[in-house]
Amino acid sequence: MKLSNIQIRDPFIVPRQQEQKYYMYGSTDKNIWQDGNGFEMYVSENLEDWDGPYEVFRNYEGFISDKNFWAPEVYEYDDAFYMFATFRRRENDLLGTAVLKSDSLYGPFELHSDGVVTPKDWCCLDGSLYVDDHGIPWMVFCHEWQQVGDGEVCIIQLSHDLSKAVSEPQLLFKASEAKWPTSFKHERVQFEKNYVTDGSYMFKNEAGELCMLWASFIDQQYAQGLAKSLSGEVIGPWIHRPEPIYSEDGGHGMIFKTFEGETMLALHGPNQSPNERAKFISISL
Numbered sequence: 001m002k003l004s005n006i007q008i009r010d011p012f013i014v015p016r017q018q019e020q021k022y023y024m025y026g027s028t029d030k031n032i033w034q035d036g037n038g039f040e041m042y043v044s045e046n047l048e049d050w051d052g053p054y055e056v057f058r059n060y061e062g063f064i065s066d067k068n069f070w071a072p073e074v075y076e077y078d079d080a081f082y083m084f085a086t087f088r089r090r091e092n093d094l095l096g097t098a099v100l101k102s103d104s105l106y107g108p109f110e111l112h113s114d115g116v117v118t119p120k121d122w123c124c125l126d127g128s129l130y131v132d133d134h135g136i137p138w139m140v141f142c143h144e145w146q147q148v149g150d151g152e153v154c155i156i157q158l159s160h161d162l163s164k165a166v167s168e169p170q171l172l173f174k175a176s177e178a179k180w181p182t183s184f185k186h187e188r189v190q191f192e193k194n195y196v197t198d199g200s201y202m203f204k205n206e207a208g209e210l211c212m213l214w215a216s217f218i219d220q221q222y223a224q225g226l227a228k229s230l231s232g233e234v235i236g237p238w239i240h241r242p243e244p245i246y247s248e249d250g251g252h253g254m255i256f257k258t259f260e261g262e263t264m265l266a267l268h269g270p271n272q273s274p275n276e277r278a279k280f281i282s283i284s285l
Contacts, residue, residue, distance in 0.1 A: 001050045003278060006042060009268045010071040010126075010199065011278035013256040014105065020259060021045055023105050024278065025072045025083075028053065031273065036069035036087065041106070047258070047280055056107030057083070057100065064089055064098065064115055071199070071252065074105065075129045077137075082162055083109045084139065086125040089116065096120075097127030097141055099162050117158065117165050123147040124154075126252070129162070130202040130234065137162060138234050140172070140212070142197040149191030151175040153200045153214055155234055170235060178225055178240035181216035199252030202234070205285040206263070212238065213265075215251030222271040223247040226285070250279060 009027040016023065021043055028040040040053035059066060065087030072085040083100040096116030100109035118124035123144040130138045137158040145151035152174050157167035175181050175195035183193035198215040205211050210229040215222060224246035227238045246253070250269020257263055265283045268276045 001042070001052070003044075003048055003050060006050060006278065007274050007276060008278050009273075009276050010252045011266045011268055012071075012073045012254055013264075013266050013280075014074050014076075015256055015259065016105070017259060022047055022256075023074070024050065025056070025074050026268070026278065027070045027072070029069055032068065032070060033273075034067065036065055036067050039069060039072045039083075039085065039109075054106055056102070056105075057085075057109045064091075064111070066090060068095065070095075071126050073128055073201075073254070077129070077131070077162065081105055081109075082112065082129065084127045084129055086127065087116070092121075094121070094123045095125045095144060096122070097124060097139065113163050117156070117163075119156075119165075119169055122169075126199050128201045128254075129158075132234055138202075139165075140200045140202050140234070142200055142214070143169075143171075145175070145191075145194050145196050146186075146189055149189070149193065150195050151197030151216070153197050153212070153238075172234075172236055173227070173238050173240075175216050178216070178227070179242045180218060180223065180225065180240075180244050182218050184217070184220070201254045203255045210234070211285060213253045213255070215253065215267075218244070218247060221247065221249045222251040222269065223249075224251040224253050224265075224267055245283070246281070255283075255285075 011026045014023040024042045038058040042050040042052035044050045068088035070086040096118045099113040101112035102109040127141040143152035201213045223244040226241045253267035265281045
């Protein structure tokens with residue numbers, strides 16, 4: 001299957017050097033705004049031709065959610081694979097990020113955390129794992145604009161087995177602190193101005209600086225932003241690039257390296273279903 005034929009949002013690439021294969025996860029329900037069915041994965045040797053889909057998680061009776069299965073990110077950690085994914089909870093209709101676990105990249109992934117690890121009464125999405133230089137695991141995530149108006153990016157410390165939060169959430173920044181996002185009004189939201197935060201993802205660039213990708217909107221067009229930590233630590237302070245690094249109605253990015261050593265930005269675009277596709281862009285940061 002060609003990449004251009006795969007409908008997927010929030011693509012997340014796991015390169016396996018020892019296998020010379022790339023594993024691609026993402027939001028794969030045909031209509032991600034409705035019923036949650038599960039997550040599928042694709043495998044490639046060249047980032048263009050893909051095998052799959054392989055079902056790695058399937059909804060089941062009694063699961064915490066039946067709607068909005070979003071943004072699965074898979075990390076190898078302590079000899080297992082952990083999936084951070086967003087779900088709209090049955091109990092309160094709020095989004096939150098939970099952690100699932102598997103012994104294989106092919107799944108099946110099973111719920112590892114006790115429900116979501118984001119704050120129970122917050123509407124949150126797009127949790128990502130970052131392990132700092134001290135070996136401490138953190139989850140960076142977005143506090144939804146629909147609940148706070150000015151969308152937030154926050155961080156919370158995780159237990160070493162990634163099953164729960166062991167600290168209170170800390171605010172890193174609000175969307176309006178960057179120069180490039182634009183505000184909007186929404187008929188079902190009480191705030192006069194709204195700014196989106198979406199798809200936060202921490203990584204280190206070639207210079208060893210701690211960076212973060214995050215997405216928002218410019219006049220209803222999805223765009224990909226970049227921030228850097230002045231201290232080199234997860235708490236920041238975070239400074240924002242004045243312009244987005246991608247503004248052609250695409251975002252929710254992550255960074256990976258090809259087997260040839262090339263740094264790639266993975267994101268989806270355009271942002272409208274059913275036309276969204278994974279895009280891989282060579283980048284120097």
